[in-house]
Amino acid sequence: MRRSLLMRLAWRQSLLRLVLFYAAAVAIGLLLHRLLEVLLVATTLVAVRSYWRLYRVSRFLDWRQQLHAVHGQGLWAALETLVYRRQTDNRARSRRLVRLLRAYRQAAATMPDGAIVVSRSENRLIWFNKSARRLLGLNYPHSLGTSLLATLPGPRIEQWLRSGNTDDPLMDVASPVDENLRLSLRLLRYSPEEWLVVVRDVTQLMRLEQVRRDFVANVSHELRTPLTVVHGYLDMMEPEDSPEWAPMVGEMRKQSQRMTQLVEDLLTLSRLESQQSLTEETVTMEPLLITLRREAEALSQGRHRIVIEDEARCDLFGADKELHSAFSNLVSNAIRYTPNEGSVTVRFSRTPDGGARLAVQDSGYGIPAQHLPRITERFYRVSTSRSRESGGTGLGLSIVKHVLSLHQGRLEVDSEVGRGSTFACVFGPERVRPRQS
Ligand code: ADP
Numbered sequence: 001m002r003r004s005l006l007m008r009l010a011w012r013q014s015l016l017r018l019v020l021f022y023a024a025a026v027a028i029g030l031l032l033h034r035l036l037e038v039l040l041v042a043t044t045l046v047a048v049r050s051y052w053r054l055y056r057v058s059r060f061l062d063w064r065q066q067l068h069a070v071h072g073q074g075l076w077a078a079l080e081t082l083v084y085r086r087q088t089d090n091r092a093r094s095r096r097l098v099r100l101l102r103a104y105r106q107a108a109a110t111m112p113d114g115a116i117v118v119s120r121s122e123n124r125l126i127w128f129n130k131s132a133r134r135l136l137g138l139n140y141p142h143s144l145g146t147s148l149l150a151t152l153p154g155p156r157i158e159q160w161l162r163s164g165n166t167d168d169p170l171m172d173v174a175s176p177v178d179e180n181l182r183l184s185l186r187l188l189r190y191s192p193e194e195w196l197v198v199v200r201d202v203t204q205l206m207r208l209e210q211v212r213r214d215f216v217a218n219v220s221h222e223l224r225t226p227l228t229v230v231h232g233y234l235d236m237m238e239p240e241d242s243p244e245w246a247p248m249v250g251e252m253r254k255q256s257q258r259m260t261q262l263v264e265d266l267l268t269l270s271r272l273e274s275q276q277s278l279t280e281e282t283v284t285m286e287p288l289l290i291t292l293r294r295e296a297e298a299l300s301q302g303r304h305r306i307v308i309e310d311e312a313r314c315d316l317f318g319a320d321k322e323l324h325s326a327f328s329n330l331v332s333n334a335i336r337y338t339p340n341e342g343s344v345t346v347r348f349s350r351t352p353d354g355g356a357r358l359a360v361q362d363s364g365y366g367i368p369a370q371h372l373p374r375i376t377e378r379f380y381r382v383s384t385s386r387s388r389e390s391g392g393t394g395l396g397l398s399i400v401k402h403v404l405s406l407h408q409g410r411l412e413v414d415s416e417v418g419r420g421s422t423f424a425c426v427f428g429p430e431r432v433r434p435r436q437s
Contacts, residue, residue, distance in 0.1 A: 050076075053076040053079075053080070056080060057076070057079060057080055057083055060080060060083040060084060060087060061083060061087075068084075069084065070084055108129050109129045109130055110129075110130070111129060111131060112131055112201075113131055113198050113199060113200045113201075114128065114129060114131040114132030114133075114134070114135045114136060114197075114198065114199030114200070115128065115129045115131070115132060115196060115197070115198055115199075116128040116129075116132050116136075116138075116148065116196070116199065117190055117194050117195070117196055117197075118148050118194060118195045118196075118197055119193060119194055119195075120164075120192075120193055120194060120195055121193070122147065123147050123148045123149055123161055124145055124146065124147055124148075125138070125143055125144055125145065125146055125147075125148060125151075126144070126194060127144075128140075128143070131199070132199055134177075135175055135177070135181070135183060135199050135201060136151050136152070136175065136176060136177065136183075136199060137151070137175075137176050137177040138151065148161070148197065149161070151176055152173065152176065152185075156170070156173075156276070157170070157173065157185075159408060160185070160187075161187070161195075164187065164195075165187060166186075166187050166188060166189060169184045169185060169186040169200075170184065170185040170186075171184045171202065171206075172184070172202070172206055172276070173185055180203065181201065181203055182201075182202050182203045182205075182206040183199050183200065183201060183202060184199075184200045184202045185197055185198070185199055185200075186198040186200070213270050213273055213274060216266055216269075216270050217266075217267065217270040217271075217274075219266075220263045220266040220267045220270070221267065223259070223263050224260075224263055224267075227256060227259055227260050227263060228260075230256050231253075231256045231257070231260060234249065234252055234253050234256055235253070237249050257391075258391060258393070261391070261393055262395070265393045265395040265396070265399065266395065268325065268395075268399055269378070269395055269398055269399055269402065272322070272399065272402040272403065272406065273402065275406065276406075277406065278318070278319035278322055278406050278407075279319060280317060280318050280319055281317070281318075281319075281320060282315050282316075282317055282433045282436070283315060283316045283317070283318055283319075283320045283323055284315050284435075284436065285310070285312070285314070285315050285316060285348060285435070286310065286435070288320075288323070288324060288327070289308050289310055289346065289348060290308075291324070291328075292308065292327055292328060292331050292346055293306060293308050293346070295328050295331060295332070296331045296332075296334075296335055296344060296346070299331075299332060299335045299336070300335050300344070303340040303341070304335060304338060304340070304341070304342050304343060304344050305341075305342070305343040305344070306343075306344050306345075306346075307343065307344070307345040307346070308345075308346045309345065309346070309347040309348070309349075310348050311347065311348065311349040311350070312348045312349050312350045312356050312357075313435055314350065314356060314432050314433060314434060314435050315432075315433040315434070315435050315436065316356060316427060316431050316432065316433065317430075317431050317432070317433050318407045318427075318431060319403075319406070319407075322403045322406065323403065323407070325399060325403065326399065326400040326403040326404065326425060327346075327358055327360075327425065329396040329397070329399055329400050330360040330396075330400060330423045330425070331344065331346060331360055332396065333360075333392075333396055333397070333423070334360045334361070334362035334364065334421070334423070335362075336390035336391065336392065337362065337364045337365050337386070337390065337421070338362040338363060338364030338365070338420070339364065339365070342362060342363040342364055342420075343362070343363045344360065344361070344362045344363075345359075345360070345361045345362075346358070346359070346360050346361075347359045347361065350432075351426060353428070353429060354429035354432065355426060355427050355428045355429045355431065355432060356426075356427045356431065356432050357424050357425065357426050357427070358424065358425045359422055359423070359424035359425075360422070360423050360424075361420065361421070361422040362420045362421055362422075363419070363420040364420050364421060365386075365417070365418070365420075366415045366416045366417040366418055366419055366420055366421055367382050367413075367415040367417070367421055368382065368417055369415075372413055372415065375397055375413070376397045376398055376400070376401040376411065377398065378394065378395060378398045379394035379395070380394065381394050397411075397423075400423075400425070404425055407427060407431060408427075408428055408430075408431070409425055409426055409427045409428070409431065410425075410426050411423065411424070411425060411426075412424040412426055
């Protein structure tokens with residue numbers, strides 16, 4: 001009896017424990033469920049908020065958006081403030097740049113010189129100012145995108161644009177608006193893909209230059225006749241009849257010859273200056289080199305060793321008389337500025353780019369380096385006395401320079417005092433012709 005009571009009690013206790021345990025488990029489960037729900041809601045809220053801040057930052061990064069100052073604390077606010085500050089700085093900087101660009105454009109637009117931005121690849125007009133419209137007859141916006149060569153046609157402009165020469169302006173270009181309007185064009189590096197062409201009205205300058213040229217040509221021409229008469233009479237004088245006159249007559253003949261040469265050189269120079277192109281043909285170099293040798297030998301009178309090296313085996317395309325005049329000026333200088341027993345070598349060779357080069361090398365006095373940039377100027381002499389003594393007019397190298405420029409060639413000078421000089425006429429491949437023999 002007692003035993004069954006005990007058992008019943010134990011059983012009831014266990015049942016109670018079980019109920020309590022289940023109740024506790026249910027309560028904990030419910031609690032956990034609620035907690036999870038709260039956690040889920042909280043996480044969703046945090047995610048939505050983060051997404052919203054991220055969206056704001058991305059809107060800030062899009063720089064077309066109107067910006068607002070950021071208030072608040074935390075990582076997102078710090079990030080937004082940073083982006084806001086960057087964007088504000090960038091906007092201020094770009095506003096400054098736009099203002100600067102406008103000022104530059106304004107300055108370029110009001111400049112009296114024409115300014116044109118041209119693409120380097122196809123010479124197409126990208127931008128031009130008011131003066132360019134006036135000077136070249138350009139039309140906005142129709143001329144945009146057209147080639148500069150359509151406005152200024154001709155091989156001279158084409159060659160100049162192709163050369164990319166930013167050092168020397170192209171002078172005396174006729175305006176397409178009016179033939180009498182003379183322009184100078186200057187090429188400037190604007191960007192890796194574009195040139196800036198500056199167009200200047202040089203009509204007045206060209207007119208003055210023409211007056212100067214005409215004056216020199218007229219004076220030279222007027223001097224020619226009296227000089228021929230003086231020269232003629234001097235030649236007729238026989239100093240043998242009165243030997244005391246012999247030195248004076250000799251000196252007078254020498255001076256009148258110098259003057260004749262000076263007048264001839266001045267006339268040649270003004271003729272070259274007034275021409276934009278020459279009558280051109282194939283110049284056969286073999287007979288020309290033989291003539292140069294003959295001239296050198298006549299001038300040297302056996303005092304120098306003269307060598308002609310014809311390595312190019314090609315001819316030149318150009319003006320025969322003018323090229324001959326340029327080459328013989330260089331040969332004459334080499335003989336005149338080389339002491340007795342020296343050597344003069346004329347070498348005609350090809351250049352690596354397919355062009356040709358006629359070099360006159362001497363073992364003469366040489367030219368100090370500081371004089372080299374100026375020796376092609378009219379009447380510029382390194383030593384006036386030596387030039388006069390040797391019968392120089394001071395115009396030889398100016399003639400050479402002009403002849404070469406009319407052939408799109410260049411003069412290269414290499415000289416060392418006491419060792420000699422090399423004057424080389426360099427021609428582009430377009431001037432080379434195969435030899436006809
Ligand atoms: P010039 O008639 O006086 O020779 P150029 O114009 O031919 O005038 O030459 C200008 C100057 O350059 C000369 O006066 C001379 O001083 C110098 N020069 C020219 N060629 C040579 C040369 N081969 N060697 C040394 N000096 C030279």
